[in-house]
Amino acid sequence: MTAAIEVTDLTMTYGDLRAVDGVTLTVEEGEFVGILGPNGAGKTTLLETIEGLRRPDSGTATVLGLPAWPRNPRLLPRIGVQLQASSFFERLTAREQIHTFAALYGVAAGRADEWLERVGLVEKADARVEDLSGGQAQRLSIACALVHDPELVFLDEPTAALDPQARRNLWDLLTDINESGRTVVLTTHYMDEAEILADRVAVMDHGRILVHATPAALIRRLDAPTRITLADDEVITTREPAAELARLAEAGRLDGVRVQTGTLEDVFLDLTGREYRA
Numbered sequence: 001m002t003a004a005i006e007v008t009d010l011t012m013t014y015g016d017l018r019a020v021d022g023v024t025l026t027v028e029e030g031e032f033v034g035i036l037g038p039n040g041a042g043k044t045t046l047l048e049t050i051e052g053l054r055r056p057d058s059g060t061a062t063v064l065g066l067p068a069w070p071r072n073p074r075l076l077p078r079i080g081v082q083l084q085a086s087s088f089f090e091r092l093t094a095r096e097q098i099h100t101f102a103a104l105y106g107v108a109a110g111r112a113d114e115w116l117e118r119v120g121l122v123e124k125a126d127a128r129v130e131d132l133s134g135g136q137a138q139r140l141s142i143a144c145a146l147v148h149d150p151e152l153v154f155l156d157e158p159t160a161a162l163d164p165q166a167r168r169n170l171w172d173l174l175t176d177i178n179e180s181g182r183t184v185v186l187t188t189h190y191m192d193e194a195e196i197l198a199d200r201v202a203v204m205d206h207g208r209i210l211v212h213a214t215p216a217a218l219i220r221r222l223d224a225p226t227r228i229t230l231a232d233d234e235v236i237t238t239r240e241p242a243a244e245l246a247r248l249a250e251a252g253r254l255d256g257v258r259v260q261t262g263t264l265e266d267v268f269l270d271l272t273g274r275e276y277r278a
């Protein structure tokens with residue numbers, strides 16, 4: 001496999017603060033990677049440095065085989081970066097906004113209209129971007145990031161403001177894009193999202209990557225016991241769930257049983273602790 005992103009010993013500071021502190025990370029071509037971390041962990045700074053928006057203090061980031069810094073115009077048509085809604089062109093309608101992005105990349109207006117449909121914004125096409133709701137603006141920013149069919153897509157908390165319907169629809173859209181061979185890197189605070197979408201997740205804290213593995217491998221590593229909740233709400237905690245379930249089956253007590261193993265959220269809290277972050 002070829003690497004879509006290769007980051008080596010990357011450090012990015014704001015004054016005395018090491019927001020990214022010696023990160024080494026490889027994302028393979030076609031991979032879907034989720035970056036998880038508490039508030040202030042350094043996820044956005046890491047993404048922005050890989051995207052070529054920030055100059056690293058030390059270390060290197062290579063994107064699609066090219067150095068991310070100094071910013072390389074040849075990379076721009078090949079990557080898609082979700083804009084923060086606040087960086088839309090002012091006073092444009094949603095349609096004008098995405099048409100402008102399409103025109104910048106030489107993409108036909110018809111394709112831009114298709115993207116409005118894909119993110120469910122046809123009814124809002126004539127609304128000004130400042131009149132969109134938070135979730136609508138977020139969907140428009142994602143459509144603008146994808147309109148030129150980039151090989152590599154970066155999304156920073158893409159579902160943060162979305163309602164459950166829009167969130168599930170965006171999951172389907174991102175899965176389709178990834179299945180068509182595109183590489184996707186996203187940050188999220190939703191563990192279910194990372195567990196469902198990502199081939200591998202990187203857990204970040206204090207500017208460092210603590211682990212980078214498949215969700216299943218991380219959960220296995222946690223070695224948490226299994227909780228079996230019976231129909232009458234009795235809870236059995238066991239490290240031998242198969243034997244326990246066989247015993248319950250024999251006793252005719254399997255109906256209504258719920259089985260819970262460790263989750264990615266348990267892994268995350270185990271790695272990053274429980275205290276609030278600034």
Ligand SMILES: Nc1ncnc2c1ncn2[C@@H]1O[C@H](COP(=O)(O)OP(=O)(O)OP(=O)(O)O)[C@@H](O)[C@H]1O
Nearest residue numbers: 014015017019037038039040041042043044045046
């Ligand atoms: N422009 C800046 N100037 C100074 N400090 C900054 C700047 N941007 C971010 N920071 C600090 O760098 C650290 C990392 O911030 P960053 O936004 O990368 O974290 P994050 O993991 O994306 O957080 P969140 O989950 O809250 O979005 C934080 O302590 C933040 O306060």
